Amino acid sequence: MIIEDDEIIANELSKLLENNNYEVIILKNFKDALREIFEVAPDLILLDINIPFINGEALLQDLRKESNIPVIMVTSINSETDEALSISYGADDYITKPYNPNILLLRIGAVLRRTKTNYNTNGNELTYKELKFDYQKGIIKRDDIEIELTKNEMIIFSYLLNHQNKIVTREELMTTLWDNSEYVNENALTVNISRLRNKLKEIGYEDAIDTRKGLGYILS
Amino acid sequence: MKFSKYFKDNLYKLWLFIAMMGLNLLIFLAFKVDRSVILSSTFLYVLSFLLILFIPYFRKKKFYDDLLANIASLDKSYLVLETLAKPEFYEGELLYQALYEINKSMNENVRLIEEHLQDFKEYIEMWIHEVKIPLSTLALISNNHRDKFDKKAKLPLKRLEDYVDQVLYYARSENAEKDYLIKETDLSKVIKNVGLKNMDDLLENRIDYVVEDVQHKVLTDSKWLEFILGQIVNNSIKYKRDIASSYIKISVQDEEKRTTLIIEDNGIGIKEADLKQVFDKSFTGENGRNTNKATGMGLFIAKNMCKKLGHKIAIDSKYNEYTKVLITFAKDKYYDVLK
Numbered sequence: 235m236i237i238e239d240d241e242i243i244a245n246e247l248s249k250l251l252e253n254n255n256y257e258v259i260i261l262k263n264f265k266d267a268l269r270e271i272f273e274v275a276p277d278l279i280l281l282d283i284n285i286p287f288i289n290g291e292a293l294l295q296d297l298r299k300e301s302n303i304p305v306i307m308v309t310s311i312n313s314e315t316d317e318a319l320s321i322s323y324g325a326d327d328y329i330t331k332p333y334n335p336n337i338l339l340l341r342i343g344a345v346l347r348r349t350k351t352n353y354n355t356n357g358n359e360l361t362y363k364e365l366k367f368d369y370q371k372g373i374i375k376r377d378d379i380e381i382e383l384t385k386n387e388m389i390i391f392s393y394l395l396n397h398q399n400k401i402v403t404r405e406e407l408m409t410t411l412w413d414n415s416e417y418v419n420e421n422a423l424t425v426n427i428s429r430l431r432n433k434l435k436e437i438g439y440e441d442a443i444d445t446r447k448g449l450g451y452i453l454s
Numbered sequence: 455m456k457f458s459k460y461f462k463d464n465l466y467k468l469w470l471f472i473a474m475m476g477l478n479l480l481i482f483l484a485f486k487v488d489r490s491v492i493l494s495s496t497f498l499y500v501l502s503f504l505l506i507l508f509i510p511y512f513r514k515k516k517f518y519d520d521l522l523a524n525i526a527s528l529d530k531s532y533l534v535l536e537t538l539a540k541p542e543f544y545e546g547e548l549l550y551q552a553l554y555e556i557n558k559s560m561n562e563n564v565r566l567i568e569e570h571l572q573d574f575k576e577y578i579e580m581w582i583h584e585v586k587i588p589l590s591t592l593a594l595i596s597n598n599h600r601d602k603f604d605k606k607a608k609l610p611l612k613r614l615e616d617y618v619d620q621v622l623y624y625a626r627s628e629n630a631e632k633d634y635l636i637k638e639t640d641l642s643k644v645i646k647n648v649g650l651k652n653m654d655d656l657l658e659n660r661i662d663y664v665v666e667d668v669q670h671k672v673l674t675d676s677k678w679l680e681f682i683l684g685q686i687v688n689n690s691i692k693y694k695r696d697i698a699s700s701y702i703k704i705s706v707q708d709e710e711k712r713t714t715l716i717i718e719d720n721g722i723g724i725k726e727a728d729l730k731q732v733f734d735k736s737f738t739g740e741n742g743r744n745t746n747k748a749t750g751m752g753l754f755i756a757k758n759m760c761k762k763l764g765h766k767i768a769i770d771s772k773y774n775e776y777t778k779v780l781i782t783f784a785k786d787k788y789y790d791v792l793k
Contacts, residue, residue, distance in 0.1 A: 240587055246594035253598065284583075310586035312622070314635040314675045332589040332615050335597040337650055408657070412650050415642060417663040 235276035237261045239285050250335055267293055278346055283309040291323055298324040304349040336409040360395050376437045387430045389414050394453040403450035455518045460511055471503045517541040575625050582622045589615055608654055623681045627758040634675035642668045644676055645704055648683045655691050666705040672713050672783040678759050685752040686779045690719035693741050715781045724771040732769055733757040
């Protein structure tokens with residue numbers, strides 16, 4: 235759920251999130267925000283601090299009295315004090331405008347993973363067809379073949395898995411890697427992807443990752 | 455208060471006395487007064503002259519001496535009035551009163567200017583928050599409509615954000631009041647955020663962002679440090695050399711009493727003649743003049759912010775080889791105890 239009074243931003247945000255397979259609702263009635271929130275019962279709220287009638291921080295305080303819905307504060311005020319204040323009111327994360335859309339998506343994913351136990355990236359095991367991916371151990375296995383992945387390959391593979399059948403841009407992969415403190419360059423990304431492809435081939439999934447020229451990669 | 459000058463200033467009194475004494479002498483001689491009377495009256499003349507000369511001198515000397523000495527020793531000399539006892543002679547009272555009035559009117563003026571400055575600062579901060587809204591909108595639109603929006607638009611958009619941030623932190627760092635919050639901060643997180651923010655720029659310029667083991671915690675304001683580090687990384691990007699393997703290497707040196715963050719690049723470096731001035735306001739140096747992209751504010755603001763946060767910032771460079779910036783954080787023993 236998006237709580238944001240700037241209509242263009244709210245619409246573009248919702249487009250961004252919908253493109254990434256999230257269901258989005260934009261809050262309409264700021265006067266009675268709390269009731270609308272409870273009616274919708276969202277998995278996560280993106281809350282702008284500067285909203286009409288009641289400010290974001292006050293709304294967050296009211297909300298926290300009754301609910302633990304994850305909240306990411308979104309604000310154009312970039313200051314440690316405000317951040318500390320928001321976190322103390324119970325915000326799960328704090329993002330400052332102007333945000334990088336890829337980073338915003340990563341943060342949303344991270345908060346959801348942290349707060350919701352049955353979210354699909356949680357748990358130590360992901361599957362792709364008959365392949366099992368043990369994130370904790372860093373191995374992929376099918377039947378009795380086991381192959382170890384490097385940290386970078388794991389990051390790339392799990393991102394592709396979470397966005398299966400959808401084109402993933404190099405930029406998204408790059409942002410995810412850097413967000414995990416793996417500061418690779420363009421060459422290294424290409425090398426990592428081709429290594430990952432080879433490993434998938436070894437385990438029997440040749441051509442699992444397809445290159446879409448000028449767009450990115452797709453795992454299908 | 456120097457006696458010689460005071461005496462010179464009062465020389466007319468001496469002439470007056472001598473003239474009076476002379477006249478008196480003539481009168482005494484005309485009336486054939488006895489010699490002893492002449493002598494004793496001359497003695498009285500001289501005595502009263504000396505008294506008239508010295509009594510006011512000693513009355514005033516203390517006040518004026520204190521005034522001058524205190525003005526010289528105070529670093530805020532306009533506060534001198536607070537340090538003085540009220541003088542007990544009329545001239546001094548006049549001066550004291552005048553100084554008091556001048557002080558008061560100056561204080562009012564200063565207060566007005568401070569208010570203006572504060573208003574201006576608040577307006578700038580508000581303006582920056584306002585301007586960030588359309589900037590976010592643009593960032594979102596450029597991301598959502600890749601077909602219509604050239605990817606190239608991202609870099610100028612980021613530049614725009616950077617310049618806006620520079621104004622914000624300039625306003626904050628120049629401000630007298632405390633605008634930061636010092637707490638324990640993960641260096642690795644700050645380095646990651648700066649990396650993410652500059653990722654496109656770094657990749658576009660083929661500069662490797664090499665981060666060594668930086669799992670250290672320091673006492674700082676993370677937003678401020680992110681800005682400071684951002685300025686340094688921006689400079690490294692701006693002043694890279696045309697070589698195959700450009701890099702920015704970030705490492706941490708942990709010692710008993712301090713932690714030092716080291717940012718090293720293999721860019722064009724800074725000539726020795728310019729090195730001392732890089733932290734000066736509006737200083738661009740030869741590099742800045744050659745690239746024409748420098749405002750000369752980045753490092754100046756960074757230095758100011760470091761000063762406020764209590765960090766040391768230093769720079770070392772060899773032209774055509776490297777530039778190295780070191781930021782030193784003190785470790786707080788008291789804080790360790792609290793932990």
